[in-house]
Amino acid sequence: MLLAEGFIPLRLVSNMNIPMLNLIDQYQQINEEINTVIQQVLTSGAYINGPAVRQFEENMEKYLGVKHAIGVASGSDALLLSLHALGIGKGDRVIVPTFTFFATAGAVSRMSGVPVFADIDQKTYNMDLDQVENILEKDRNKEIKAIIPVHLFGLPVDMKRVMDLADKYGLFVIEDACQAINADICSSSPDPDHGNQKAGTIGDTGCFSFFPSKNLGCFGDGGMIVSNDDDLAADIGILRVHGSRPKYYHSVVGYNSRLDTIQAAVLNVKLKYLQEWTDKRRNVAAVYNKAFQAAELLDKVKCPEVLDGHVFHQYVIEVENRNSLIEYLNQKGIGSAIYYPVPLHLQECFKELGYQKGDLPIAENACQRVLALPIDPDLSEDAIAYLVDSIKQFIVSSK
Ligand SMILES: Cc1ncc(COP(=O)(O)O)c(C=O)c1O
Numbered sequence: 001m002l003l004a005e006g007f008i009p010l011r012l013v014s015n016m017n018i019p020m021l022n023l024i025d026q027y028q029q030i031n032e033e034i035n036t037v038i039q040q041v042l043t044s045g046a047y048i049n050g051p052a053v054r055q056f057e058e059n060m061e062k063y064l065g066v067k068h069a070i071g072v073a074s075g076s077d078a079l080l081l082s083l084h085a086l087g088i089g090k091g092d093r094v095i096v097p098t099f100t101f102f103a104t105a106g107a108v109s110r111m112s113g114v115p116v117f118a119d120i121d122q123k124t125y126n127m128d129l130d131q132v133e134n135i136l137e138k139d140r141n142k143e144i145k146a147i148i149p150v151h152l153f154g155l156p157v158d159m160k161r162v163m164d165l166a167d168k169y170g171l172f173v174i175e176d177a178c179q180a181i182n183a184d185i186c187s188s189s190p191d192p193d194h195g196n197q198k199a200g201t202i203g204d205t206g207c208f209s210f211f212p213s214k215n216l217g218c219f220g221d222g223g224m225i226v227s228n229d230d231d232l233a234a235d236i237g238i239l240r241v242h243g244s245r246p247k248y249y250h251s252v253v254g255y256n257s258r259l260d261t262i263q264a265a266v267l268n269v270k271l272k273y274l275q276e277w278t279d280k281r282r283n284v285a286a287v288y289n290k291a292f293q294a295a296e297l298l299d300k301v302k303c304p305e306v307l308d309g310h311v312f313h314q315y316v317i318e319v320e321n322r323n324s325l326i327e328y329l330n331q332k333g334i335g336s337a338i339y340y341p342v343p344l345h346l347q348e349c350f351k352e353l354g355y356q357k358g359d360l361p362i363a364e365n366a367c368q369r370v371l372a373l374p375i376d377p378d379l380s381e382d383a384i385a386y387l388v389d390s391i392k393q394f395i396v397s398s399k
Contacts, residue, residue, distance in 0.1 A: 016386045020335030021213055022376045030269060037265040050261030056268050057224075063182075063271060066201045066226045068233035071259030072240050075178040075209025078223040079107035079148070081257060082174045082205040085235045088113050088146055095135060095147040095171075097127040098343040099363040104150055104176050105344045114353070116144060117345040119360040123305070125316070125370075126150070126157045128362070129165065136169045146172040151180030151199045153304070153339075153372075154215070154281075154313035159185050159202045166203075173203030178223075181208055181216050182278050184309035199309070200226055205236070210259075210267060215281070215313050216274050218263035280377035281312040287381060288315055288373065291388040300395050302369075314339055315375040319391070321398055322371050328394045334387055337372045 027034065037052070044050060053071050060069040072078050088094060090112040096105045098117040105115040116135060121128045127149055136144060147166060149157040159175075166173045177183070177200030185197045200206025210222035227233045238245045243254030289303045302318035304310075316339065319325055329336050343363040345355035357364065373387060 015333070016383060017333040018335060018374050018379070018383050018387060020337050020372070020374050022374075022378075023212055023217070025376070025378065030273065033269045034266055037269055038262055041262045041265050044261075047261050048258060050264070052261050052265040052268055053259055056259070056264040056271070059268060059271055060224060060226065063274075064198045064201050064206075064226060065196075066198075066206070067228045067230070068226060070225045070227075070233060070236050070240065071264060072223045072225060072236075073257040073259065074221040075176075075207055075211065075223040076103040076107060077240075077255065077257040078178075078205075078207035078209070078225045079103060079174065079176060080110055081236050081239050081255065082207060082225055083107055083111045083113065083146070084239055084254075085232055086146065086172045086174070086204060088172070091143070092145040093139070093143045095127075095132055095144060096344070097148075097150050097152070097363075098345045098360045099125060099340060099366060100150040100152060100176070100344065101178070101340070102344065102347070103178075104148055105350070108148075109349075113145075115344070115350070117343075117353075117355065117360060119362045120152075120366065122362050122366075124155055125152045125366065126155060129158060129161050133165060136165060136171075139169070142170070144169070144171065146174060148174045148176050149203070150176040150178075151183055153316055154180045154183055154311035155304075155307060156180060156183045156185045156199045156309045159197075159199075163202060175200045175203040175206040177206045178209035178211075179214070179313040180311060181214065182274055183311045201228070204229060204232060210263065215277065215311055216267065216270055218266045218270075220260070220263055222259050222263040222267065224259070277377045278311050281375055282306065282310065284375055284377065284379050284384070285310070285312045285315050287384050288388070291384050292317075295388050295392050297388070297392060297395065301391065312375055314372040316370050316372045318366070318369040319371060319395075320369070322369055324398070325371065325391065325394050329387075329390060332386075332390045334390060335374055338367075338370060339372050340370075341367055343367050 057069040088111050092113040093116045094108045095116045099120045108115045118131050119128050149162050180199040183199035206226045208224040210218040239254040240257045243252035244250045286306045292303050
């Protein structure tokens with residue numbers, strides 16, 4: 001059991017193996033329930049669009065407090081189908097943060113739109129909304145049609161400000177909540193208009209990923225679009241089955257993008273544990289921060305703030321000599337990961353957009369310094385102590 005309060009100061013623990021991700025342990029904790037529901041799907045024969053899919057959609061509608069939830073094949077497809085359903089097409093410009101997973105911007109390009117990259121806020125890593133407003137002010141020909149706020153690492157964007165900007169400039173809003181399932185908008189950005197809302201439920205659509213490493217992950221690819229707009233939800237429901245309704249009558253050209261029944265069955269089980277896992281992640285993050293403080297490392301290691309709505313999909317620090325630290329931690333049996341090494345505006349595939357090094361400096365700098373540490377909900381205090389102590393040893397020895 002992890003206790004954020006009264007964290008015991010660092011103590012030396014040797015020879016630990018702490019992987020960046022520990023999916024097998026999670027499976028083993030609930031394997032009987034999981035095996036049962038998988039068996040049920042296998043013996044039902046309803047492998048595509050079986051009852052577990054609609055059941056999971058209904059569960060998510062209740063869980064998130066949203067009118068419609070539509071299962072799709074992945075988070076990437078959730079973004080793509082959202083853009084398609086909103087009519088984003090050739091030459092339409094869409095504002096996205098430059099510091100996010102590729103799919104956020106990739107979806108825009110795949111619809112023949114043009115990503116317009118915004119820098120990030122140094123403290124939260126989320127899109128810098130002052131810069132977004134500047135970009136919108138300069139868009140005299142109204143070429144910008146939509147904005148995709150990404151709740152990066154599980155920390156909600158200030159959605160009140162995003163919705164105000166969307167109203168003022170006439171934009172669609174597609175929330176990329178792929179890393180932020182169960183994050184609370186209200187507590188991280190107090191917003192009287194949006195009560196107790198969850199990330200993903202405020203924009204025209206919200207997109208979720210159930211990639212195995214996500215806070216709610218399945219055993220393959222999976223995704224979901226949520227929306228409070230009846231017409232939009234109906235269009236998305238048609239787009240995911242090749243644009244056909246009734247079957248074999250195609251009003252539009254759509255996709256084959258369904259959530260598999262087996263994955264939905266697994267997600268129905270895991271959803272019951274999401275709140276407990278979220279609370280544990282928040283606790284692990286708080287324990288990390290206390291450990292860094294107790295080790296007197298806060299002038300050398302930038303830790304994330306444990307804000308209320310944050311679900312800590314990742315726990316990301318910033319350090320000097322990040323790449324050498326990764327090697328050092330590796331030798332000590334500690335996994336870590338870089339999210340993300342290259343900002344999207346400098347990716348080769350976007351070079352024709354004409355961005356240069358230095359254009360979006362906060363994100364470029366973050367890419368050199370960020371390091372995600374293991375944030376398994378069951379990470380023990382001993383493991384955290386070992387990890388923080390190893391980072392201290394590295395910093396002391398590199399002086
Ligand atoms: C911010 C963000 N957007 C989109 C995606 C795409 O989700 P998927 O991998 O399910 O396609 C991810 C997942 O990695 C993500 O982290």
